[in-house]
Amino acid sequence: MLLALTACTTRSGESPSEPSPSVSLRATDTGVTPTELRIGVVADVNVAVRPGLFQPAVDGVRAWADHVNAGGGLAGRKVVVDFYDSRLTADGWQNAVLQACENDLAMVGTSAIADSNIAKLADCGIPDLANLTPTEEHSTAPNTFSMLAQRPHRQILGPEKWYLSEFKDKNCCDGVWLDNAATPSALAQAQGFRKGQLQIGFTEARSFSLFGLESDYAPFALAIKNSGATYVRVGTDYNQTVALRREAKIQGVDSVVVWDCSLQCYTPDFLRTGGSDVEGQYVYNYFEPFEEADQYPGIRTFISALKNYYPKAPVNGFSQGAWISGLMFGEAVERTVAARGPDGLTRANLLESLRGIHDFDADGMTGPVDIGNKAEVPCFMVMQVRGGKFVRAYPDKGLNCDPANVVTVE
Known part of the structure; x- marks a missing residue:
């Protein structure tokens, strides 16, 4: 992950560095075009009782995308981030999931608390690489994977x-x-x-x-x-x-x-x-501390990329967790491409790759975790x-x- 960083001081999610895809690449599934890989981040942000609640999660995903794009993107394509505000309401959650299902290959960095109704999430089959899974329904959804997974009664x-x-x-x-x-x-x-x-x-x-x-x-x-x-x-x-x-x-x-x-x-x-x-x-x-970043290259990369994306973005557990969701997505994409080529990138194949990740350590930020079997860290x-x-x-x-x-x- 020690890639050159591109300076960016907005929250647009856009990177000035454009990957150069091969002309042979095809549109293979929702959110996958010959030039772009679209992912959605669903988070509670515009919340009356706590404005900007999970904005750090959005920042973490966008910083990860900018960082990856500066190194050439994924599967020969530029990663584009769509943000959907779930607003700490059940309706907001449902609407955000529907939009992601319609537009994106995967949901990355999901940070929503009113997430108990997962029928639409499960039905559309979109891979959900969540930052937070507060409810049992969400954590056990067949297409949800998280670094901070929690199985029932655990x-x-x-x-x-x-x-x-x-x-x-x-x-x-x-x-x-x-x-x-x-x-x-x-x-x-x-x-x-x-x-x-x-x-x-x-x-x-x-x-x-x-x-x-x-x-x-x-x-x-x-x-x-x-x-x-x-x-x-x-x-x-x-x-x-x-x-x-x-x-x-x-x-x-x-x-x-x-x-x-x-x-x-x-x-x-x-x-x-x-x-x-x-x-x-x-x-x-659950991770090595920011204060010891000099000892952990993965943490240094995260902090540098986040500040390059938006200097005022807080370095905290929510931005880090969303960044880690991005790392997980990146590994699943790389596994899929290695097995099926860059035109084998579909939701179904991505889910298969996620089920095969059993020793994910978040770029050295924590101990190996069995993501595929949804084990707790x-x-x-x-x-x-x-x-x-x-x-x-x-x-x-x-x-x-x-x-x-x-x-x-x-």
Whole structure:
């Protein structure tokens, strides 16, 4: 992936570098012409409660496409990205999927929360290389593949196991959860995750459902204080973690050993917005950290390409996840071309190639994952906010990729 980068400072998704396709190439399927390979990115962006919610995912896919086009494209064709806004609604999701089905070879970097109805997605047979699959229906769709796949009744609980072990002497983890209830599927996912935590040894002091941005976090902070909770997790946007941490400081909450958050908090915006109020926050990730990019060529390439595409694009878990979806798509295309030639690129053949990927490591960003069998990524590492920066907390280097990190929830 160490290709020459082409500078671009817009979000158009267009690259000034044009591949030179052979005159023998043919249009072989939806989204495949002799000169272009069209992919669609479906994401919740224009959202009232959180404008620009998954814009980083769109940026990640477009940056990947520009990077590939600068190196000559894929299968002799230029990659063109179509964006469809799913708007955090069931109708928005359905309409976006329909448009992708009509126009594109594949969906890449899918980042939509109201994704429980997958009938249209499955019926049209479009390969879906998703960044996020919040619902069981979406994650188990026959044509959906994801680096962060999750099979039914399975939870990735490596970080939670570490919290229990590391802070056992501090009575971790008696928890308070603020669950994302923006959609029924989001709430079900949050409840399933908490069920897994309770199964491995957490206890529940209180839990709350958040249906959007709250105006008053004092009741939640007081519940934490009065319960003496040692663990708190906010499963929504990072802004709500910031708001709760700020209110907890005002209320004098001092019992919490682990303030927990995952990918949504691994962004410079969290540090900038939270300031000193989020000091000590734990944030876990499934990939090697951006702060150690000098050790990982794949991360350096991602960051450089993203900033060349749009200098203000945030380097965070959502843009990285979408970029990784692009890498997965690229590998599937290359496998298809190797087996069937550049004119063998169809949705059906692409799906066959995806089913054959069993050791995908996202260009060295994580441990090998069996994409074809939709296995969960067992790898993780934990960061902590110290001095206004993300600092590695565990493990000392690399990732913990113990298969036992993935737990079957009874």
